[in-house]
Amino acid sequence: MSSETKQILTTDGIPLEVSLKKAEKKNKIKAFLLVAPLLLFIIITYVFPIGDMLMRSVDDKMVTEMLPKTFKSMEKWDGQELPPEEVFEAFYFDFQKLIEEEREGKLSTQLNYTKNGFKSIIKKLRRKSKSFEEGNYKEQIMSVHRRWADVEYWRAIKRRAPAYTYQKYLKGIDMYENEKGDIINVPEDRRVHRILWMRTLEIAFFVTVFCFLMAYPIAHLLATLPMKYSNLLMICVLLPFWTSLLVRTASWMILLQQQGIVNDFFVMIGLVSDDNRLEMMFNKTGSYVAMTQILLPFMVLPLYSVMKTISPSLMRAGKSLGGTPFVAFWKVYFPLTIPGIGAGCLLVFILAIGYYITPALVGGASGTLISNQIAFHMKSTLDWSFASAMGLMLLSGVLVIYWLYNKLVGIDNIKLG
């Protein structure tokens, strides 16, 4: 045979590869059309919002656009002492324009995020600036309130000059950039977010562990019982899926409260005295109990689907070869269930880390998670960019866990069903 490979032709004389591509093109288009509606839906409802969220968390254009002249004149200012007259003048004109557009309130809110105390002095400046005379704006502005003569406040304004910022991310881990540009921790008594992050991880971790411990035997039972019993048991496992999350959480509130059924039972069997009922709600215990129950099916199902495929003869083989039941389980059965364990744990952990309704209702102050904080900033403080920043931190945390899992276990080993 010659060294160069001969091009294979179809009977019509078209090269085989071209013909094959043509034949497959139709299938590819068909496949694409089949997924197109979902793809479109996902792009509109998922990719765009996530992208927008990312932008919002770093976007700081608002103040930049409100005070264009001020920031331009501030470029030369070194920030050591009070800015020169031209900065005051530029600020005055920017501010006048904002008053005309009735946007000075927004400015005060924004600047107040950076440094407390802006709200009142901007209000005062608005009132007083009506009677300002032309020229020497530095003197006039400084006379409105002594804070206007404080260089700290001017530095705070300057920090808002860039159109993009990572301040929100720093705030999310209880750090900030000080006047000199150093990144430092906030004072210990004001570190709320780190506690929340740690608590979120802790609760998610333990909920995963509890789910695993409870789901493994159930899944094993489900996989080994005869069909007629396992179907019934499966319905019991799936039952929570058919009940509203809110209803389930509310029923936990009924069960766990101090005058609730669980406490009544404990009192009845004499475990606790009547005047010393356990506090199981509005703390971590509440979050643990309710979240474990709610997330349990997500652990049972992957485990079950993996266990179902393990032939019972493998355990028998292990025993007939001389392994005690424990050895046969540990060396033969358990390693084969690892893909299911991985899938279940990953699923439960990721769901738990972003859990919202349940901790909000039964968690109380010590049982709330980072998602509750995000919701708080979305609804109450309206600091959306901070909420987005925390949301993205949560998302990237999940991605890191996913990546770690892939490194350790391998994502191909996962089996969801």
Added chain:
Amino acid sequence: MPVNKEFVKFDKVDKSYDGKVLVVKDLQLDIAEGEFITMLGPSGSGKTTCLMMLAGFETPTNGEIYLDGNAISSIPPHKRGIGMVFQNYALFPHMTVYENLAFPLRVRKIPKDEADKKIDKALSMVSLQGFAQRMPGQLSGGQQQRVAVARSLVFDPQLVLMDEPLGALDKNLRESMQYEIKHIHESIGVTVVYVTHDQSEALTMSNRIAVFNDGKVQQLSSPDELYEKPVNSFVAEFIGENNTFAGEVSDISGGKCKVKLASADILANPISVKGKGERTTVSLRPERALINPSDKMDNIHKGKIEEVIYHGDHTRVRINLLGNSEFILKVPNSSSNLDIKLGNEIKIGWNSEDARALDPK
């Protein structure tokens, strides 16, 4: 050294799963040391249950099983020291071939160098040297089967149980594996209890065969005896091909009996009939009946050819004979038998000795 004739002993063993039906009834079975015994029977006949009771995965409802003189019902499976080959091999999919074979040695705390020697020996026995580091998934069905056999033997058990081990293999591979297992058995002299529903497998491999039906051993004997001299009509039917005539004994004398059929009388060998008037099924192997017989045969009858099926080395002929339209003849493919044509009437003869009058069906 005298061979232990009762190496394995089933003593009046009953087994029921639901308390209503007995899957195994009053089983009495002795297995000698070094024997290759096959439990053969249709599915649901209780043969696998017997094997599982011996392995320890099922407990007898009544009765006792003895292994080398010791009652084993209360011994858990992992302490019985019985090797077992499972239907679907049951190789541990997450372990290499080496680790699979090392498993029984490790749990017995056998030192590594000694274990390695045993593993090498076991792998060479099934001619799989060099496959030690493969995963079971990378092996073909036949190779997996050999690994399973090697694993069941690697810890030198005295007894090995095989539960339809060749069921998943294709025909050619199955046949070669049959010989291989037989040779391994002969070379190391281990006692083997083998379960199958494939009669040809049973016939080629075993020293003795126990034919199971309906929870009972119907016949326990060597393969040739089983084929040549079935003791009842189930065994005759189950092992090999079989032509039957149902009739009534009209006379019995001198080691022969006369059986009255609807249209004629035939002579037969009375096996399980005792007297006149009994209903019986006469069983005759296809190869024992000849066409154009010599006059010495004491049964000669005429039949009409209904179907001719060409099989290469022989031709199967279906004949309507004495009211039985399913009568099968195997005719060797020679030039003297050219008058076998559809619709022809031919003479068929057999010796009464080969026609066994058994219990009625």
